[in-house]
Amino acid sequence: MNSRLQELSNCGFKITPQRRLILDILQKSDRPLTAEETAERIKKKEPRISVATIYRNLNLLVEIGVLSKLEIADAAARFQINQGHNHHLLCLGCGAAIKIGICPLQGRVEELIQEHGFSVDSHYFEITGYCRECQLKETGK
Amino acid sequence: MNSRLQELSNCGFKITPQRRLILDILQKSDRPLTAEETAERIKKKEPRISVATIYRNLNLLVEIGVLSKLEIADAAARFQINQGHNHHLLCLGCGAAIKIGICPLQGRVEELIQEHGFSVDSHYFEITGYCRECQLKETGK
DNA sequence: CTCCTAGTTGGTAACTATTATTATTTGCAA
């Protein structure tokens, strides 16, 4: 059985056709998808699925660590198969997420956090803009 | 005349009582405010002000550089008098924003951006959690 | 294999943060 489905089962959740579909779509995608994009793609196979089910399960899968959620300022969140802690260059044109293997939560920043006695809940570091391909498309018009 | 009002005038915008109030509230606040908090405070002085006016003017003031806007994942944006480009430790308890004089958009990150031919639109680095005071309040209960 | 039930779903209403619309009002240059 797919290890990501296994993870659901391990955590005491049921393996439903809807959950299979959501994982299937995200595993096949080369970029993180918004809830709406996920819904669109799933509806081609199973038109009766509810958006509520999609949101509910995307969040559940994030909670159990199977997916990760990219929060994007002024835009819908995107979900992808969890590939560990990462930050990205996020393309506003096509939604592609280019990983950057660097986390700013270290060095001087970490010191400042200590100095202020601040208790970190989470952090966000994302760079939005346009990938090479989308820039070419734009100028080609 | 207040230099921030002057800035409005310089850009060809009118100085209205509503705009005076918005700037006044933000200048007196020791932390960035959400649009709603700004509205609440203003309504004590001028109950007839519309939320649309507040959003419209907060955005206008950001555009002309008088205010800056802090985007916060999963929460309402916060506005403050522009103090230049900064990132913050954002307290989820009281909304305080502790400046950190460091921007992660440099060094290796900048190189990666170059390497990928990525065109940056904006970036977003905020750390959410709880400030010392809010942690004490919590444990004191 | 069948039954049982806690977990899950679909459909939809509700919600939050924000923007658009529009008729009315007003700041300010002439």
Next chain:
DNA sequence: TTGCAAATAATAATAGTTACCAACTAGGAG
């Protein structure tokens, strides 16, 4: 002082997401 572009108040609309609830079902106990 007047005229009118700009701005406002009130409210409808929007986007993204969550809450609610009656109906359904996955999967373990028997």
